[in-house]
Amino acid sequence: MKVQPNGPTNVTGVMKPVLLPILLLLSSFAAAAQDVQPIELHHQLVLPASETGKVVALTLDACAGGFDAVLANFLIDHRIHATIFATRRWIRRNPDALAMLKAHADLFDIENHGANHVPAIIGAGRNVYGLAGMADLKQLKQEVSGGAQAIKAATGIAPHWYRGATGEYDPEAIKFIEAMGFKLAGFSVNADSGATLDKKKIVARLKKVRSGDIIIAHLNKPASDTGKGMAEGLQLLLDQGFRFVKLDAAAVQPLQNRV
Template sequence: MRRFFLSAFLVLLPVVATAENMPAPQTPAAQNAVRAPKLVEPHLHVSRSGNVVRPRVALTFDACMGQADERILSTLVRERIPATIFVTARWLRKNPQSVAIFLNNLDLFELENHGQNHVPAVDVPVVIYGIAAAGSPEAVRQEVSGGADAMRAAGLAAPRWFRGSTAKYDPSAIRQIREMGYRVAGYSLNGDGGSLLGAGVTEQRITAAKDGDVVLAHINQPTHAAGEGVARALLALKRRGVEFVRLSDVDGMGDDDTTQ
């Protein structure tokens, strides 16, 4: 009799163990939760000059919102340093005088698309650096097309490059933006840490740019110390003999399918 009960117990053990290891049923809230997207922050380089004494660097500046940083803008104009400026519709509306400067110096400045409202080009609901993303393919499309419409309305040429707020994307949004006819502008050197770094650190970072680097900095924070560092770095790079190029001037290669 004891052997019978022991055998029956051993037979039931796998059934009990399997039941204990079964996942708990999902609640409706868990079933409807949005899975966190895979976010990428693409790199971009321009073709190298191959000249040790004259390295090639592309300066790119984001004009997100707020006012123009005259410390940077005046240095670019005075020193005749070419740069690519990514503008939002919000910034264009508030800075007509700076837009006029760009239009009067088209040999220096290439204006490109930074979006309509400065929201990250991610097509699922997520918050990045405290900024709510577009959240849907339709909203990503509006962010991109709205920025381009505002540029044309301001008298600027139709953009060919797009850089979203925070410079982060999910792969499906990158595909969508590429299908709209844009190349997505990453970068290789973060010059000012979102304009939050001090002047000295910013100057040191940008001055260290190497052949083929695409520098990202901001031209819309005139009260931040970083702008002073940017202006000083521009002069230091010029003294080094750097060849400054805009993104449209040379070939650019980005990862995450952003340029090809």
């Protein structure tokens, strides 16, 4: 409709005092959404005072793509427990790998990494590490429940830990996921930076592991240095007497005394 500048349909003069504050308010909400900074969750294990040994949790993300059999076989050969965060996408693409993990259910817990590896950040146009976030909380719910359903269908066991793609979350996403009944899995040692580090750097990072740490690395990039680097670094930890537990073996708490 074409509004006549001075005709009866011209309501600008009447509406302006009402509309302007509303528009300003809406634009400030939009600006606030853009200003939200995602949080990278840093957690460590809560070990009982009676624990005198060196205990760490290894977590491995299976985001999309393939399967690092070198790393998986090293874990099996050395009886290393791990908590694996798998997406629905990865489960569908890697049935043989899934069968291998299930065959060693005593070593591996399979937990929820979402349906399609979409980061838990909310708002159009926002992204983290190049991955686009969620449009809204409805999509977040689909991502979390879709991942959980895929794991339940594939393993018969409902997951109760969640780690979002990239490990970064908006504060409102954290509350939402926890309200869905999931515990969020942070980490304290980033061993492979998304399977981008070379073997030497991965070993150097694992050399800094201390009792109570939660290590993150990746199980889905067989062409990367992760498998070789983790095998060498984990062997060093084994040689020092470290014991590896699944996340469920201990409570977790926000990381203390480490940047």
